[in-house]
Amino acid sequence: MCGIVGYIGHREAYPIIINGLKRLEYRGYDSAGLVLSTEQGFQLAKTRGKVVDLEEKSSDLDKTPNIGIGHTRWATHGVPNDVNSHPHLSNNGRLVLVHNGIIENYESIKKLLTDKGYVFHSDTDTEVLVNFIQLFQEEQNLSLAEAVRVALNEVIGAYAIAVLDNQDPETVVVGRLGSPLAIGIGDNEFFVASDASPFIEFTKDAVYLEDGDMATIRLGEKVDVRTIQNNEPVSLDIQELQLNIEAIEKGGFEHFMLKEIYEQPRSIRDTMRGRLLVDEGIIKMAGIWDHQEKFLNAKRIIIVACGTSYHAGLVAEYMIEDFARIPVEVEYASEFRYRNPIIKKSDVVIAISQSGETADTLAALKLAKEKGAFIFGINNVVGSSIARITDAGAYTHAGPEIGVASTKAFTAQLTILALIALKLGKHNGQLSAAQFNLLTNELERIPDLVQQILENCEGVVDKIAEKYKDNSNAIYLGRGYNYPSALEGALKLKEISYIHAEGYPAAEMKHGPIALLDENMPVIVIATKKGYYEKVVSNIQEIKSRSAKVIAIVNEGDEQVSAMADDVIVIPETAEEFSPILTAIPLQLLSYWIAVKLDKNVDQPRNLAKSVTVE
Ligand code: F6R
Numbered sequence: 001m002c003g004i005v006g007y008i009g010h011r012e013a014y015p016i017i018i019n020g021l022k023r024l025e026y027r028g029y030d031s032a033g034l035v036l037s038t039e040q041g042f043q044l045a046k047t048r049g050k051v052v053d054l055e056e057k058s059s060d061l062d063k064t065p066n067i068g069i070g071h072t073r074w075a076t077h078g079v080p081n082d083v084n085s086h087p088h089l090s091n092n093g094r095l096v097l098v099h100n101g102i103i104e105n106y107e108s109i110k111k112l113l114t115d116k117g118y119v120f121h122s123d124t125d126t127e128v129l130v131n132f133i134q135l136f137q138e139e140q141n142l143s144l145a146e147a148v149r150v151a152l153n154e155v156i157g158a159y160a161i162a163v164l165d166n167q168d169p170e171t172v173v174v175g176r177l178g179s180p181l182a183i184g185i186g187d188n189e190f191f192v193a194s195d196a197s198p199f200i201e202f203t204k205d206a207v208y209l210e211d212g213d214m215a216t217i218r219l220g221e222k223v224d225v226r227t228i229q230n231n232e233p234v235s236l237d238i239q240e241l242q243l244n245i246e247a248i249e250k251g252g253f254e255h256f257m258l259k260e261i262y263e264q265p266r267s268i269r270d271t272m273r274g275r276l277l278v279d280e281g282i283i284k285m286a287g288i289w290d291h292q293e294k295f296l297n298a299k300r301i302i303i304v305a306c307g308t309s310y311h312a313g314l315v316a317e318y319m320i321e322d323f324a325r326i327p328v329e330v331e332y333a334s335e336f337r338y339r340n341p342i343i344k345k346s347d348v349v350i351a352i353s354q355s356g357e358t359a360d361t362l363a364a365l366k367l368a369k370e371k372g373a374f375i376f377g378i379n380n381v382v383g384s385s386i387a388r389i390t391d392a393g394a395y396t397h398a399g400p401e402i403g404v405a406s407t408k409a410f411t412a413q414l415t416i417l418a419l420i421a422l423k424l425g426k427h428n429g430q431l432s433a434a435q436f437n438l439l440t441n442e443l444e445r446i447p448d449l450v451q452q453i454l455e456n457c458e459g460v461v462d463k464i465a466e467k468y469k470d471n472s473n474a475i476y477l478g479r480g481y482n483y484p485s486a487l488e489g490a491l492k493l494k495e496i497s498y499i500h501a502e503g504y505p506a507a508e509m510k511h512g513p514i515a516l517l518d519e520n521m522p523v524i525v526i527a528t529k530k531g532y533y534e535k536v537v538s539n540i541q542e543i544k545s546r547s548a549k550v551i552a553i554v555n556e557g558d559e560q561v562s563a564m565a566d567d568v569i570v571i572p573e574t575a576e577e578f579s580p581i582l583t584a585i586p587l588q589l590l591s592y593w594i595a596v597k598l599d600k601n602v603d604q605p606r607n608l609a610k611s612v613t614v615e
Contacts, residue, residue, distance in 0.1 A: 001612060010188065028609040046085035071098035076102050148214060159176065175214030176214070181208075248402060302331065304333040304352075305332075308354070475548075507539065540552070
């Protein structure tokens with residue numbers, strides 16, 4: 001989490017940094033800061049709050065300098081306040097640094113520095129790091145790059161950093177381990193950022209720094225990339241960015257989340273494009289095809305993920321076991337990595353992650369790789385850390401997801417997982433040609449059905465949201481394929497409207513949660529026709545007998561549940577296996593509208609950040 005931006009070139013750095021930070025705010029938004037480098041020294045502004053607050057705080061700065069770095073923070077060490085905000089200055093005022101990540105051994109380094117007379121103003125690990133660099137620079141008379149390199153070799157943790165030195169004002173030094181960092185290369189100008197969005201309108205050429213690498217960026221020179229460990233030169237791998245500016249703007253929608261919900265017919269179609277070839281009766285996925293031995297001989301598939309991506313993994317368990325009859329286990333990445341799991345060489349481990357940077361998922365994958373398993377990544381962000389360490393993978397092609405609550409990434413993940421499950425089932429003979437045909441034809445219809453749902457929900461879901469927005473709790477129920485949908489619906493509600501919500505398998509109600517039911521407890525029930533419909537009807541009867549309100553998601557033509565429920569949202573019917581893609585849409589919209597009506601910050605919910613690069 002945290003976003004960093006830097007510029008060195010011939011333009012004014014200030015607007016590039018401010019606009020860049022706004023684009024990176026999804027990574028953290030509890031404080032922001034920037035520093036501009038001038039002949040006379042550093043001009044620094046930082047504040048608790050958002051980038052708009054930083055703009056206000058910067059009103060007196062001279063905006064003409066051409067070099068600067070900035071930061072938007074998601075607090076790890078120290079509460080969000082002005083002092084803990086980045087950038088942080090070294091004691092001698094010579095160095096200034098922004099940091100995304102965590103320095104785990106900062107306490108011992110701080111002690112060493114304190115013993116040498118250094119003083120600290122903030123509670124951050126970052127202020128420790130910048131002073132640690134000062135220590136090497138002074139004691140060993142090192143250049144900025146050398147001092148950074150030596151200091152980083154002593155550091156344990158994760159970081160992406162950018163550092164300026166006022167005695168070498170035309171240089172920016174950056175480095176990374178575990179947190180992403182991209183360098184944009186323009187015409188005698190350079191950009192630095194946590195992802196490429198801050199510089200997309202200036203250049204299409206970017207270098208994604210590899211873990212363990214650092215770079216010295218100097219005007220008029222080629223970017224000098226080296227390994228942090230040994231100072232060995234690394235050749236520049238310049239990639240052409242595929243990102244376009246429209247993809248990272250709101251495009252007329254009030255919030256990114258709403259835009260991303262409405263983008264789903266397109267993002268699902270893009271995820272299928274070139275892969276689902278219904279007329280030819282095939283699913284083309286090089287990442288699977290090139291390693292089919294691994295998949296088809298796998299004794300077990302283990303899926304590791306966090307949050308919404310974990311919920312996609314739960315649906316995948318049902319699909320892969322149904323279509324391909326390969327046993328699947330789904331684990332929270334954070335639990336998996338710390339519980340001494342049994343991982344065999346015959347296992348395939350799939351990591352699902354929108355950002356491709358989630359620290360726990362990345363660590364779980366590294367563990368699986370060490371134990372010899374074949375590791376496969378499903379990511380949305382091209383070139384992300386997970387995409388780079390996996391043996392093979394598949395991108396979701398949902399396009400940049402900026403709203404902190406994941407929406408289109410989830411349905412794109414479900415789509416790609418459906419393709420994988422179908423492909424495995426076809427190739428290991430568990431699915432007949434007729435079943436495969438039927439299912440692929442159905443999957444191809446999904447983008448149109450999603451479009452239909454979006455149209456049908458207009459003017460319906462916002463009214464339901466108005467009715468229930470003041471309840472402090474909610475329960476989500478689903479069975480089978482839609483049990484993970486219930487979990488996802490509850491997560492969406494909690495994270496953006498701060499209403500306590502829990503998802504359960506509908507049949508589990510009577511084993512405890514039913515005690516919570518009374519007239520103040522809305523229960524959102526997924527009651528699609530093919531999903532154990534009769535059983536769900538009985539569950540709804542049990543809920544109604546406890547006077548709780550029922551909001552039901554039903555299929556077109558439904559009569560029984562519709563007659564019992566207080567409110568209904570109607571969606572078209574599809575194969576049960578793909579129904580979580582459809583049920584996700586009204587659940588996303590319900591959370592969205594409740595949050596809007598409660599006047600919450602939909603795109604930047606409190607305490608959250610989009611890319612969780614800390615454990
Ligand atoms: C929920 C949400 C989070 C993420 C989780 C994993 O809306 O966004 O729960 O799903 O932090 O993130 P990725 O998929 O980037 O690994």
